[in-house]
Amino acid sequence: MLLLGTLMHVKQISRSPFEVAIAMVVPIVQATLAVYLFRSGGEQHRLIEAAVGAGLMGVWSSVLFGSGGAIQNQRWQGTLEMIMLAPRRPVLVILPITVATGLTGAYSLLATLAWGRLLYGIRLDFAHPAAFVAAAVVCVVALGMFGLLLASTFVLMRNANALTNALEYPIWLVSGMLVPITVLPAWTGPIAAVLPTTWGARALREATTGGPVWPSAGICLAISLVCLTLGGFAMTYVERRARAAATLALA
């Protein structure tokens, strides 16, 4: 049920001309960004690290906009009512959508790496290739669950779109996708520690450059399970609110 749902939503998202255009361009930009930011450093493994970070930024953007907009989108399409009519928990209905956004985001990660290799000749040697793949999967699933929590809280807020835009860059920074957390001011530490993105990024970096991947991946997964639980409760509450306020349909 979750699998088929995810597959269908990936299909639906990935066939949007707008999304495809973005997906073509953004990874190139990200690869370029990574390369020029770190060329001065000149070290090969810094480059690949940066490319991975940049790719992860793409995953985050995809999840943020996709999940934040997931409910709004379904509403515009008129499909929200039809999926909420299913005799299932609202979480199970919405989760495939947010995981799908994570998956399409994962493509962005791969594409960034591919372009980095093609255009700039970044050598793709990972310290733990298998662990990298595993960490990437964990990352996508975790972001999907995190997205679920976002999706449900966003419906309750009036200015969800503004918030979406406001969240994009801070999370990139705070969770250390681009620069190591250690160079950030100390007050960001606690915030970073509760974001699954932080641990996901860390797991990916460790898989790239060497280091203990599994603890970070584990923490990332644990936090996202908490997100899933919270998101589950939030969705049930949100669904009831929406039925009372008549916001499942557009008009």
Add this chain to the structure above:
Amino acid sequence: MDSDYAIEADQLRRTYRGRSGWLRPRRTEVDAVRGVSFTVRRGELFGLLGPNGAGKTTTIKMLNTLLLPTSGTARVCGHDVVRQTREVRRRIGYVFGGDRGLYERLSALDNLRYFAELYGVSPRDRKRRIAELLDLVGLAGRERERVEGYSRGMRQRLHIARGLLHSPDVLFLDEPSIGVDPVAARELRRTVAELAATGTTVLLTTHYMVEADELCDRIAVIADGQIQALGSPAELRHRADGRRVVEVEAYGVPDTAVSALRGLPGVRETAVEERGALQLLTVQSDAHVDVQGEILRELAGVRLGRVSSREPTLEDAYVAIVNAA
């Protein structure tokens, strides 16, 4: 504890609260449904008729759990629509008119697969069920095309197929024949009649009187959020008993002439329908008063087409009920 009735609505009310205005938000309240009660027996085909904005869709959405009633209660197959949402959802299908509500970039087949999964059709039956339904709605052979390339009528048929996926006990059809061509509409009516004959309870709204007359066992006419009349099509037609209808085709009738007609002795209702350059005037009057002569005198100087006099139909009865509301 399933009851004898498929649908029981008791004093349903729904008020929409909203905000309008941007700089100076003002609270708005619309009483869309104001105390609607009715019951539908199992296997019955029940029609809900009424003018635009009467509250038909709102009533349906309260019954199919998409909206919480502001007050009042309703049960579907004996299950409360507010407290036993999942039990209700398992047993109902919902089809609405219009071309939204589908995944545009997926094929019809993928849409059906996805909703079959969501609505809990067992994997074993899924393939067979989808094939059956594609056949039923006449989309077999085109199921692999993306929905964005579908015509309005094709989308509508896909909606219907989706609504039937899990073989619901109770089917809510909200203007299912919008945008469907006459031949397909006839097939749709046959399908609905067959479903009802095999025990499915159907709650139908439509603006086509012929459809309602042909299909429904009973009809409720709703206007201003309240039921104005309820009965079999024959019973409703009796509302217009003792009346006669004069139809006049005219070109360029001034409004003053129409209001003059309304004032004629014996005249009960008047309606004007624009048909391109032509206007169709329908005048209902008491049967024992011959108003045709008076009408033609009032319309002196207006170019007229065919003039005819006939027995009232369900539509005339409907117009009378709605105008009286």
